[in-house]
Amino acid sequence: MQINDQVEADRWVGVALDSQIQSASSHPVILNGRELALWRGESGPARVWDDRCPHRGMRLSFGFVRGNTLRCLYHGWTYGENGHCEAIPAHPDLAPPKTICASTHGTAAKYGIIWVNLSATRAAHVPDLPNQPGWLPVRSVHLRASAPQVLDGIAEFDYGEPARTSMPAQNACVVVLGSDTQLFFALQPIGLDKTGLHVVVNESGEPQIPRRQRLARQVARLRDTIEAGGGGVWPSPRTL
Amino acid sequence: MALKLYDYSLSGSCYKVRLLLAFLKLDYAREQVDFYPGRAHKSLDFLELNPLGQIPVLEDGDLRLRDAQAILCYLADKYDKSGQWLPRDPDLFGTVMMWLMFAGGEIMAASAARLHDSLGYDLDIAAARQKAHAAFRILDDHLTLRAIESTRWIAGDHPTIADVACFPYVALSGDGGIGHEDYPALRNWMRAFRRLPRFHAMSGIPEFV
Numbered sequence: 514m515q516i517n518d519q520v521e522a523d524r525w526v527g528v529a530l531d532s533q534i535q536s537a538s539s540h541p542v543i544l545n546g547r548e549l550a551l552w553r554g555e556s557g558p559a560r561v562w563d564d565r566c567p568h569r570g571m572r573l574s575f576g577f578v579r580g581n582t583l584r585c586l587y588h589g590w591t592y593g594e595n596g597h598c599e600a601i602p603a604h605p606d607l608a609p610p611k612t613i614c615a616s617t618h619g620t621a622a623k624y625g626i627i628w629v630n631l632s633a634t635r636a637a638h639v640p641d642l643p644n645q646p647g648w649l650p651v652r653s654v655h656l657r658a659s660a661p662q663v664l665d666g667i668a669e670f671d672y673g674e675p676a677r678t679s680m681p682a683q684n685a686c687v688v689v690l691g692s693d694t695q696l697f698f699a700l701q702p703i704g705l706d707k708t709g710l711h712v713v714v715n716e717s718g719e720p721q722i723p724r725r726q727r728l729a730r731q732v733a734r735l736r737d738t739i740e741a742g743g744g745g746v747w748p749s750p751r752t753l
Numbered sequence: 754m755a756l757k758l759y760d761y762s763l764s765g766s767c768y769k770v771r772l773l774l775a776f777l778k779l780d781y782a783r784e785q786v787d788f789y790p791g792r793a794h795k796s797l798d799f800l801e802l803n804p805l806g807q808i809p810v811l812e813d814g815d816l817r818l819r820d821a822q823a824i825l826c827y828l829a830d831k832y833d834k835s836g837q838w839l840p841r842d843p844d845l846f847g848t849v850m851m852w853l854m855f856a857g858g859e860i861m862a863a864s865a866a867r868l869h870d871s872l873g874y875d876l877d878i879a880a881a882r883q884k885a886h887a888a889f890r891i892l893d894d895h896l897t898l899r900a901i902e903s904t905r906w907i908a909g910d911h912p913t914i915a916d917v918a919c920f921p922y923v924a925l926s927g928d929g930g931i932g933h934e935d936y937p938a939l940r941n942w943m944r945a946f947r948r949l950p951r952f953h954a955m956s957g958i959p960e961f962v
């Protein structure tokens with residue numbers, strides 16, 4: 514697999530839990546080796562741009578939010594939600610030319626997960642799940658393992674109760690525990706041997722704090738199990 | 754009262770003490786130690802102040818203390834009448850102590866990586882980064898569970914010296930080649946910390962948040 518061969522693919526990939534991207538914050542995210550800045554203004558949806566300031570290429574994720582603009586930490590160039598540069602502090606009287614624009618990407622929030630599509634076409638859909646409302650955040654983990662290893666690990670993990678695994682889309686996995694609990698795993702390929710995993714839960718009777726903490730602990734245990742090799746043989750012949 | 758801090762502006766350990774002094778609104782004198790390139794902390798004069806040859810050192814009248822974590826405990830015990838920064842409730846006290854030890858222990862791998870990258874210290878950088886990542890994961894796991902309870906701080910429902918002690922080398926870790934991409938709960942905790950009243954920045958930690 515080339516590190517970049519998925520970058521342009523028309524595909525939605527989960528990169529964070531919506532609840533963890535607070536208002537007025539910016540975050541570094543890596544997808545298939547590509548550095549991205551994930552940020553949210555004081556209101557409105559999260560956005561994903563290339564993590565490069567058009568001025569001198571410094572990382573925009575180090576920047577800070579004022580209103581619904583993202584300001585680069587280094588020289589304060591200020592970008593609006595559409596990516597266009599709106600102000601250059603060193604030249605306060607200059608209206609920045611429209612050509613100065615951050616590289617923006619398709620972003621969506623669904624099931625409590627923030628999804629990114631790096632392709633220009635964006636004809637694909639975010640994976641469809643049953644019970645669309647009612648998904649609650651469990652947690653994100655980042656594993657030293659490839660995405661196929663993580664998928665195998667999710668399927669093989671001992672959840673302590675009967676579990677059924679299905680894959681509604683590439684890089685997405687649903688585990689049904691017992692009769693009632695659905696865990697949804699969105700995989701974020703970071704590099705060849707690094708994967709982000711963003712987990713949400715759906716069960717009748719909204720899970721209370723101790724239940725969600727227990728699920729979060731279980732996801733950490735899943736992470737540690739997969740990293741320890743999990744007893745599986747990788748790469749497995751199971752097709753994705 | 755005459756507080757005097759033997760200080761180096763680029764030291765994350767000294768920064769822990771400067772942060773708490775600011776949170777507690779305490780005035781103090783700063784004696785700059787030429788840590789780099791002068792290695793003044795290894796001079797015979799300084800070794801009389803701290804035989805370990807480490808900064809910070811705090812003097813309060815006739816009392817002289819070394820070790821950032823010990824200094825945080827002392828300052829909070831003596832000068833924070835509210836008891837917020839060093840809670841006396843036994844459960845919280847124990848929890849704060851546990852994470853203070855972690856700040857002075859496991860998290861210092863991130864300091865080692867930074868000394869390697871920025872000052873050329875001769876050490877096993879791969880091992881230092883790996884240990885720092887292991888420590889960051891433990892703190893991120895903890896803060897993840899805390900966030901589910903709608904609490905952003907390491908212990909209790911307000912910031913304590915455990916947060917002060919853990920913050921600097923987590924926030925400065927990029928200088929040692931350790932990014933924050935893998936640690937969403939750490940990032941949110943750092944942002945909350947930087948928004949505290951009287952928080953001040955240091956080189957490598959931006960003021961704007």
Ligand code: FES
Nearest residue numbers: 566568569585588
């Ligand atoms: S590099 Fe971003 S403003 Fe200069």
